Amino acid sequence: MTPTQAPEKKEQEIITPSSPNWSDRISHLPTGERYLYQLFSLIKEGNLTVINPAGKVFHFGRTDILPALRLRVRNPGTYDRVLAFGALGFGEAYMEGWWDEENDNLIELLGLFYRSNVYAKANQRVTIPLLFKVLTQRLRTLPTQxxxxxxxxxxxxxxxxxxxxxxxxxxxxxxxxxxxxxxxxxxxxxxxxxxxxxxxxxxxxxxxxxxxxxxxxxxxxxxxxxxxxxxxxxxxxxxxxxxxxxxxxxxxxxxxxxxxxxxxxxxxxxxxxxxxxxxxxxxxxxxxxxxxxxxxxxxxxxxxxxxxxxxxxxxxxxxxxxxxxxxxxxxxxxxxxxxxxxxxxxxxxxxxxxxxxxxxxxxxxxxxxxxxxxxxxxxxxxxxxxxxxxxxxxxxxxxxxxxxxxxxxxxxxxxxxxxxxxxxxxxxxx
Incomplete structure (x- = not known):
């Protein structure tokens, strides 16, 4: 390399469900993060990139479909919120500023979750904390009176x-x-x-x-x-x-x-x-x-x-x-x-x-x-x-x-x- 040449920038590796040893590649991740990516692996007809707090890049769906959605997770607490509370936790994490869609395209991001059955699958996981929270809320707000x-x-x-x-x-x-x-x-x-x-x-x-x-x-x-x-x-x-x-x-x-x-x-x-x-x-x-x-x-x-x-x-x-x-x-x-x-x-x-x-x-x-x-x-x-x-x-x-x-x-x-x-x-x- 001559003094005038800049060092080559190493291209960021993108991990996908089709990557070799996908299960092994995500097995070391925290439980909540691994669970979220398993949900996102349901996405087939969509284009979603996820950047985690450590800067690692994951991709789900296809790269030739628009819009190209980019979910940036800033706070690792997002994953545990989703694991414990499903869609409720995902919404609460957004309120806290823990994640964003980089192009501010929430409509298509959430639409992708609807079309790919991600929401339905997430809501099937009702943990004890979520069940308690939902039941408490319902009892507090019953509209009969x-x-x-x-x-x-x-x-x-x-x-x-x-x-x-x-x-x-x-x-x-x-x-x-x-x-x-x-x-x-x-x-x-x-x-x-x-x-x-x-x-x-x-x-x-x-x-x-x-x-x-x-x-x-x-x-x-x-x-x-x-x-x-x-x-x-x-x-x-x-x-x-x-x-x-x-x-x-x-x-x-x-x-x-x-x-x-x-x-x-x-x-x-x-x-x-x-x-x-x-x-x-x-x-x-x-x-x-x-x-x-x-x-x-x-x-x-x-x-x-x-x-x-x-x-x-x-x-x-x-x-x-x-x-x-x-x-x-x-x-x-x-x-x-x-x-x-x-x-x-x-x-x-x-x-x-x-x-x-x-x-x-x-x-x-x-x-x-x-x-x-x-x-x-x-x-x-x-x-x-x-x-x-x-x-x-x-x-x-x-x-x-x-x-x-x-x-x-x-x-x-x-x-x-x-x-x-x-x-x-x-x-x-x-």
């Missing part, structure tokens, strides 16, 4: 209106939008969703509409302004109710819309039309029948209602990480359970639509807004620290991935009370 439902809702929705305003659209709608054109903004998608629901309900001037889980009042405001109805909104969130009332007053609709802080089981009266958007996921399995019976009670003899809810085709109703950090007490229904309980309450299904791809696009907008306003969110107070920001970003990204690649769907079920469905409008709603 009204006080527990109130606590669970306030945990998520009373984070502060300022926070939600920084990633939702101007209508403050926190549920799946409805995309008609690829160029639709998130606000257009939400207004189109409201219009779709109004058409399905065949709203008419002078009719009364009750909205269970009304959020910040977006649905009722749209229906009152565009269809001339009167409305009552029900929420358990003090923060939502306060801002909803302000928005209604600013629109000059206080004589048409009222907001009540109450549990759905406490509501009295009857209404021509019923709607519930994105609330049923908080009801709890043992309260499905109660919700449907109350819905029937709130409708006039010939009333019509629409239930908009996330549903699942899987057996897991809510992930352990989501149940602990995002939606305590949540329980996602299967479609057959919805139709069965509607039937049990003598409510007949008239129409069902699956908006799954629309929710993936909605979440994409929310995550973009969240990222754009991340620094502003951090300035809201001590609650919104780096751990919180990583937690919420993971929630938005993992939710989008679940709707694109997992078992989550979102259904709109139109139903009616009474023997006859009075068809005075076309079946095409959009």
């Amino acid at each position: 009204i006080q527990n439902s109130r606590k669970n809702v306030q945990y998520h929705y009373d984070l502060g209106n300022d926070f939600y305003q920084l990633f939702l659209d101007p209508t403050l709608t926190y549920s799946c939008g409805y995309r008609i054109q690829e160029t639709d903004s998130i606000e257009q998608m939400q207004l189109q969703k409201y219009e779709l629901i109004c058409k399905k309900l065949a709203l008419k001037p002078g009719e009364s509409l009750i909205d269970i889980g009304c959020g910040w009042g977006g649905m009722l405001i749209y229906a009152a302004e565009n269809y001339g109805v009167t409305g009552t909104g029900i929420t358990l969130s003090d923060e939502q109710a306060a801002l909803a009332k302000e928005r209604i007053k600013a629109k000059g609709l206080s004589d048409k819309i009222k907001i009540e802080i109450a549990d759905y089981r406490e509501i009295k009266g009857q209404y021509d039309k019923f709607v519930s958007i994105g609330m049923f996921e908080h009801v709890g399995k043992d309260s499905f029948a109660t919700f449907m019976e109350k819905t029937s009670e709130l409708l006039t003899p010939d009333g019509v209602g629409l239930l908009h809810t996330i549903g699942t085709e899987g057996n897991e109703r809510i992930g352990t990480w989501t149940a602990k950090y995002i939606f305590p007490g949540g329980y996602i229904p299967q479609l057959r359970e919805l139709t069965q309980e509607l039937w049990g309450a003598k409510l007949s299904v008239a129409h069902c639509e699956n908006l799954r791809p629309h929710y993936a696009e909605t979440l994409k907008y929310w995550a973009e807004n969240f990222t754009e306003n991340r620094e502003k969110i951090a300035l809201l107070g001590e609650t919104y620290n780096e751990k919180f920001l990583r937690m919420w970003y993971l929630y938005l990204q993992s939710s989008e991935s679940s709707f694109r690649y997992g078992s989550l769907h979102v259904y709109q079920l139109l139903f009616y009370k009474g023997k006859q469905w009075k068809l005075d409008y076309p079946l095409r709603f959009s």
Whole structure:
């Protein structure tokens, strides 16, 4: 080597499941790390590189597939978290900053885990610590009692209106939008969703509409302004109710819309039309029948209602990480359970639509807004620290991935009370 020549840089060895003596190559690794790589060996149609804290490189899947995902593990504690707590531990490790996807492509990383059955395999390993943690969480947040439902809702929705305003659209709608054109903004998608629901309900001037889980009042405001109805909104969130009332007053609709802080089981009266958007996921399995019976009670003899809810085709109703950090007490229904309980309450299904791809696009907008306003969110107070920001970003990204690649769907079920469905409008709603 001459003085002007630089020494050759030794190429980093990449270890793969197809490497000679793969089992021997990973046998010396700590148990948790070895377990994770065994899970990743399920990846066949994907392209994942893992860099461990010592700088060793492992590859799973194929190198000719895009996107090329790079999981960098910074803290070796990640492996033991996954070994002990599965997907819950993986999410907690991300919150702590122990790992990242180097291109910030969490959606495709988590999607790869869905498609390769990594999540399902990991969740089959229920250790004693995980079982104890999950059972404790479930017992703490069972939604059968009204006080527990109130606590669970306030945990998520009373984070502060300022926070939600920084990633939702101007209508403050926190549920799946409805995309008609690829160029639709998130606000257009939400207004189109409201219009779709109004058409399905065949709203008419002078009719009364009750909205269970009304959020910040977006649905009722749209229906009152565009269809001339009167409305009552029900929420358990003090923060939502306060801002909803302000928005209604600013629109000059206080004589048409009222907001009540109450549990759905406490509501009295009857209404021509019923709607519930994105609330049923908080009801709890043992309260499905109660919700449907109350819905029937709130409708006039010939009333019509629409239930908009996330549903699942899987057996897991809510992930352990989501149940602990995002939606305590949540329980996602299967479609057959919805139709069965509607039937049990003598409510007949008239129409069902699956908006799954629309929710993936909605979440994409929310995550973009969240990222754009991340620094502003951090300035809201001590609650919104780096751990919180990583937690919420993971929630938005993992939710989008679940709707694109997992078992989550979102259904709109139109139903009616009474023997006859009075068809005075076309079946095409959009």
